Amino acid sequence: MKSPFLNRLALAASVMLIGGSALAQVKIAYIDPLSGPFANVGEAGLKGFKEAAEILVNQKGGIMGQKLEINGFDNKGSPQETQLQLKAAIDQGYRFVTLGNGSGAAHSLIDAVNKWNARNPDKTVLFFNYAAVDPTLTNEKCSFWHFRFDANTEMKMEAISNFMEKDKTIKKLFIIGQDYAHGHQVAKYTKEMLAAKRKDIKIVGEDLHPIGRVKDFAPYIAKIKASGADTVMTGNWGNDLSLLIKAAKDAGLKARFFTYYAGGLGTPQAMGAAGENLVLQLTEWHMNVPTKNTEKFALDFNKKYPGVWFYYLRVNNMVEMVAKAMNTAKSTDPKAVALALEDMRFQNDTGEVWMRKSDHQAMQPLYISIFSKADGKTVKHDSEGTGYGWKTLATISQRDSQLPTSCIMERP
Amino acid sequence: MEFVAISLLNGITYGLLLFMLSSGLTLIFSMMGILNFAHASFYMLGAYFAYQISSWVGFWPGLLVAPLLVGAVGAAVERYGLRRAHRFGHVAELLFTFGLAFVVEEVVHLIWGKVAVDYRIPAELDGTLFTLFDTSFPIYKGFMMLISVGMLVALYALLTRTRIGLIIQAALTKPDMVEALGHNVPRIFMLVFGGGTALAGLAGVIGGNAFVTEPGMAAAVGSIVFVIVVVGGLGSLGGAFVASLLIGCIQTFSVALSISITDVFALAGVSLPAGSQVARLTITQLAPVLPYLLMVAILIFRPRGLMGARES
Structure with missing residues (x-):
C-alpha cells in the first residue's frame, strides 16, 4: 500500500540521515547581543567569527575533516538571558560557547558553565572568552572551563x-x-x-x-x-x-x-x-601593524561586508587555536580540548600567543x-x-x- | 559659570525635544481620554521614515514628509483600530495601544533589522553655531531648539486662533454638545490622534540623528514621556512644557553633581552609616532615576500635576 510519494519521502529521509552524519560539524555557540543597544557590536563580532572559521579553518581542511560552524545566540546583552541562551545551545547539542560583550554576561556564563559541568560530567561545556576583560575572571573566579583570548583590564x-x-x-x-x-x-x-x-x-x-x-x-x-x-x-x-x-x-x-x-x-x-x-x-592589533596575512584578511573582510570593518584579531587567534587544540587532541570532547589548549604557544602574525596554564589567560603582544x-x-x-x-x-x-x-x- | 550656561543650554535642548513628544501625548489624552502607550513608537517610526527618505532624496524632504506619513499612520490606527476598541471601554483601548507598541517594534525589526541604522545629521547642519566661553554649541542643537519652539508657537496659534482649534477645545470638554452642533466629533478625534502622532514623528525626525536610530529608541523614551505628562498634569499643554524643561534640566544638572547620598542627608542634618553601598551612591549615578522619583513625589503630594485642571 505504499504510494510513490511515501516512497520518495522515505528515500529523502534516509538520504538526509546519512548526509547528516557524514557532514558532522564542530559547532560553537556565539552568545552575544544581536539586538538592543549593542547589536552592532554583536553582529560585527559574529561576522568576524564566521569569516575566520571559513578562511582559517574550513578552507584549510577543517577539524579532523569536519567543518567548524559558529552560530549566533542573542543574549540581548543581559546576564539572565545569557543563561537561557546557554541552555538553548546545550539543548541543541553545542558543547562550546563563546562570549565577549559585557563582563556581567561573562560572569553569568562562567557560573552557569561551572554548575552545568559539575552536574553533567559526561556532557561538559567549554567557554571561550574573546573580549570580556574583567580581571577576576582569570583570578578569583578563574575556572578550568574558561579561556580568555584578550588581555584583561x-x-x-x-x-x-x-x-x-x-x-x-x-x-x-x-x-x-x-x-x-x-x-x-x-x-x-x-x-x-x-x-x-x-x-x-x-x-x-x-x-x-x-x-x-x-x-x-x-x-x-x-x-x-x-x-x-x-x-x-x-x-x-x-x-x-x-x-x-x-x-x-x-x-x-x-x-x-x-x-x-x-x-x-x-x-x-x-x-x-x-x-x-x-x-x-x-x-592586540590594528591595521597598520605590519603583518603577513592579517592585512589581506582584513582587506578582504572589509570588501566582503561593506560597512563592517575587521576589528578583532583575537577572534582569529581564538578560532585557530581552538581548531589546533582539537586537531592535536584528536578529539572534540571539551575536556580534551581544554587540556590541549592549556599552555599552547601559537604563532600568529604579530608574534606568539601563549595560553597560560595557571589561569587560562592568553599572553600576546x-x-x-x-x-x-x-x-x-x-x-x-x-x-x-x-x-x-x-x-x-x-x-x-x-x-x-x-x-x-x-x-x-x-x-x- | 561656563558649566552652568552650557548645561542649561543642553538641558533646554533636551527638554524641548521631550516637549515635542509629550505634547502629542497630552493632547490625545485630554481630548480622547486615551493613554497612548504606543506614543513613543510613533517617535521611532518618525526617525526610521526620515532615515529611509533621507537615504533616497535627502534630509530636508524627510523633515516634511516623515511626520506627515507618521500622522497618516496614526490617523489610520485611530480610524480602524482604536475606534473599534473604544466601544469596549478604556481597558480595551489601553491594551490595544500597549500591544501596538510591540507590533511597531517587531515591524521595525523586520524592515530595518535589529541594528541601529546610519541616520546622519545633514552636512549643512554639522558644525559649530557659536562658542560660549570655551565650549562650542553645535548648529544641530540650535536647529532642534528652533523646530521645537516653532512647533510650540504653531500649536498654540492653531488651538487658540483658528476655527478648528476652537472646535477641538470645545470637544475637549463638551464632546456631546459639539456633536449636537453638527460637528463630526469622531473625525476631529482622528485628526487629533493623527496630529499628535505626527508631532511625535517630527520629534523622531530630529531626535533620531541627534542620538541613535535603533529599535530600542521607543522604549528608551517611552517611560520618560509619561513622567512628563503626569508631572505636568494630565491633559495640560502648558504643564507638559514646564515639566519637559524641568526634566531636561534635572537630567542634565544631576549628572554634574558629584555629591553622594551621605552629603545630601548631611545637609538635612542626618548622618548615614558610613561604608554602605547606598550611602556612597552619587547624584550622578542616580540621575536616571530622578525623574521617576519626581513623578512619585508629584503623585503623592499633587496628584493633578503642576498645571493639571482636574484630579484624575
Whole structure:
C-alpha cells in the first residue's frame, strides 16, 4: 500500500540521515547581543567569527575533516538571558560557547558553565572568552572551563599606565566608564596604578553612567570640561564610546582620550578629523601593524561586508587555536580540548600567543596607537574610510604584558 | 559659570525635544481620554521614515514628509483600530495601544533589522553655531531648539486662533454638545490622534540623528514621556512644557553633581552609616532615576500635576 510519494519521502529521509552524519560539524555557540543597544557590536563580532572559521579553518581542511560552524545566540546583552541562551545551545547539542560583550554576561556564563559541568560530567561545556576583560575572571573566579583570548583590564592598565608614566604632559585625568563590573575595574586599576607610578597626576573626576542607556553625553562632556582635565581614561565600548566621543567633538573638548576600543565599530567614524592626535587605543592589533596575512584578511573582510570593518584579531587567534587544540587532541570532547589548549604557544602574525596554564589567560603582544592622518606609509590604511588611521606609539612585548595571577584552579 | 550656561543650554535642548513628544501625548489624552502607550513608537517610526527618505532624496524632504506619513499612520490606527476598541471601554483601548507598541517594534525589526541604522545629521547642519566661553554649541542643537519652539508657537496659534482649534477645545470638554452642533466629533478625534502622532514623528525626525536610530529608541523614551505628562498634569499643554524643561534640566544638572547620598542627608542634618553601598551612591549615578522619583513625589503630594485642571 505504499504510494510513490511515501516512497520518495522515505528515500529523502534516509538520504538526509546519512548526509547528516557524514557532514558532522564542530559547532560553537556565539552568545552575544544581536539586538538592543549593542547589536552592532554583536553582529560585527559574529561576522568576524564566521569569516575566520571559513578562511582559517574550513578552507584549510577543517577539524579532523569536519567543518567548524559558529552560530549566533542573542543574549540581548543581559546576564539572565545569557543563561537561557546557554541552555538553548546545550539543548541543541553545542558543547562550546563563546562570549565577549559585557563582563556581567561573562560572569553569568562562567557560573552557569561551572554548575552545568559539575552536574553533567559526561556532557561538559567549554567557554571561550574573546573580549570580556574583567580581571577576576582569570583570578578569583578563574575556572578550568574558561579561556580568555584578550588581555584583561589589569594587563591593559599596566601597559597604559606605563605609557602615561613617561608622558609628562598629563596633569589632570578624568575617568569615565559604564556602570558595571568592567567600568568599575577600569577605574579601580587606573587609580591604583597611577598612584604608584605618577603621584603628581590629579584625578579630577570619576563618573559611571548607565550602560547602553545614555544617548546624549553632552552633560558628561560639560562636566569633564569644567573639571579642567587634559586627559580622559575610558573603557567604554560600542555606542557608549562612539556617542561619548561624538559629544566631545560637538562641544570642542580638546582632551586626549585613552581608550580600549576606539579602533572600530563606528567610533572612528564618530570622531573623524576631530580625533586626530587626541584619541589613543590599546589593542592586540590594528591595521597598520605590519603583518603577513592579517592585512589581506582584513582587506578582504572589509570588501566582503561593506560597512563592517575587521576589528578583532583575537577572534582569529581564538578560532585557530581552538581548531589546533582539537586537531592535536584528536578529539572534540571539551575536556580534551581544554587540556590541549592549556599552555599552547601559537604563532600568529604579530608574534606568539601563549595560553597560560595557571589561569587560562592568553599572553600576546599589545600596541598603543594614536589616531593620525593616513599617509600611505606608517599610517598605511585609514580606519572606516575616515582618512585617519592608527599609528603605533608603543609596543608591549608578550613577556612585558604578563602579570601574576591569584588563580587557584579546580581541575577535573 | 561656563558649566552652568552650557548645561542649561543642553538641558533646554533636551527638554524641548521631550516637549515635542509629550505634547502629542497630552493632547490625545485630554481630548480622547486615551493613554497612548504606543506614543513613543510613533517617535521611532518618525526617525526610521526620515532615515529611509533621507537615504533616497535627502534630509530636508524627510523633515516634511516623515511626520506627515507618521500622522497618516496614526490617523489610520485611530480610524480602524482604536475606534473599534473604544466601544469596549478604556481597558480595551489601553491594551490595544500597549500591544501596538510591540507590533511597531517587531515591524521595525523586520524592515530595518535589529541594528541601529546610519541616520546622519545633514552636512549643512554639522558644525559649530557659536562658542560660549570655551565650549562650542553645535548648529544641530540650535536647529532642534528652533523646530521645537516653532512647533510650540504653531500649536498654540492653531488651538487658540483658528476655527478648528476652537472646535477641538470645545470637544475637549463638551464632546456631546459639539456633536449636537453638527460637528463630526469622531473625525476631529482622528485628526487629533493623527496630529499628535505626527508631532511625535517630527520629534523622531530630529531626535533620531541627534542620538541613535535603533529599535530600542521607543522604549528608551517611552517611560520618560509619561513622567512628563503626569508631572505636568494630565491633559495640560502648558504643564507638559514646564515639566519637559524641568526634566531636561534635572537630567542634565544631576549628572554634574558629584555629591553622594551621605552629603545630601548631611545637609538635612542626618548622618548615614558610613561604608554602605547606598550611602556612597552619587547624584550622578542616580540621575536616571530622578525623574521617576519626581513623578512619585508629584503623585503623592499633587496628584493633578503642576498645571493639571482636574484630579484624575
